[in-house]
Amino acid sequence: MTKNNQKLLLSTASITALLGVATAAYADGVSLNYERLSFFEEPLATEVGDVTLELRGTVDLPVSVELESDDREDYNFTGNFQVSAETQTANQLTLGAAYFGQYATADSDDHYTDNVAGYVGGVWGTIIGGNVSGIVREETRRARGVGNAELAFDATYGVLDDLGGSYVGRYGPVVLSGTIDEDANVDVGFMFQRPLGNKDYRFTGRYSEGTYTSADGSTVFDTQAVGAVAEFVYGSSTYDLGVGYEDFASTAVDVDRWYVSTGAQTKIGVTSLSLEGHYGEVEGEEEVAASFGAAYDIARGLSANFGVNYSYAPISVNGISFNDAQETKAIVSLRYSF
Helix, strand or coil: CCHHHHHHHHHHHHHHHHHHCCCCCCCCCCCCCCCCCCCCCCCEEEEECCEEEEEEEEEEEEEEEECCCCCEEEECEEEEEEEEEEEECCCCCEEEEEEEEEEEEECCEEEEEEEEEEEEEECCEEEEEEECCCHHHHHHCCCCCCCCCCCCCCCCCCECCCEEEEEEEEECCEEEEEEEECCCCEEEEEEEEEEECCEEEEEEEEEEEEEEECCCCCCEEEEEEEEEEEEEEECCEEEEEEEEEEEEECCCCCEEEEEEEEEEEEEECCEEEEEEEEEEEECCEEEEEEEEEEEEEEECCEEEEEEEEEEEEEEEECCEEEEEEEEEEEEEEEEEEC
């Protein structure tokens, strides 16, 4: 038996064991949006026979200025949408399919990306197949920044292959999630969330395997990572802290990385604000990031957004350009969500 097959059997057994502890869960709609622009509005929905069709999307018109590159301005467009179809069988199983697409222009380059998946759900949770590489990340991540804030490095460098299978199930205040890709890499996580008095607390943990290609393209690393997030919500304000450790292995060199990220966001009337910071080290070399975001609600679904994002990580390891990020960018946009 090959090493990959052994790994696949062990990973499958782990996820099967995770399914076996189910006591109470529910099937829910599946989101394939792993991008920066989230869906905030309720979807448009209609019934066609026994099938429920839903559509949601976002259109963003940003103007960005690179503050460290002679104040170069870029006028871009980003639009994304997700359409899903869902029905319920006589034995209470939920069957569905979802398609997510995003078209974006950046630096005079147009590109279209998409994700597609099918799923079946019941009282034991939901099993999903397709482009599911971001499922666990979305369940366990820190809250996204407001407006056009986007904190760099606030995740593992290693990623799974796009295609795979996932499970998500809710058991009271706990959500368990797991993904296995076609290369037998696994991503598993949990989330515990419960209010206490007039406050809300959320805790997550995650273990992830994947691959990472160095910035110069010369080296491919196999990665293993662990991370945790603690979140506190009081009124209209959210405060959170994330920590993580990641191990990189290759034929050329092995690398260690650790990081900590924190942030706060609040809403005052129709204005939302967020401030985030990140610090990490890769073999003793620093990675630093910060972001500030603001959003002003103009009307239902329509908002004006602002953000300043800073990232610095010119990291070299054994002559390998591991990461070469170094940018400060300001972004203003008009956004409509439906």
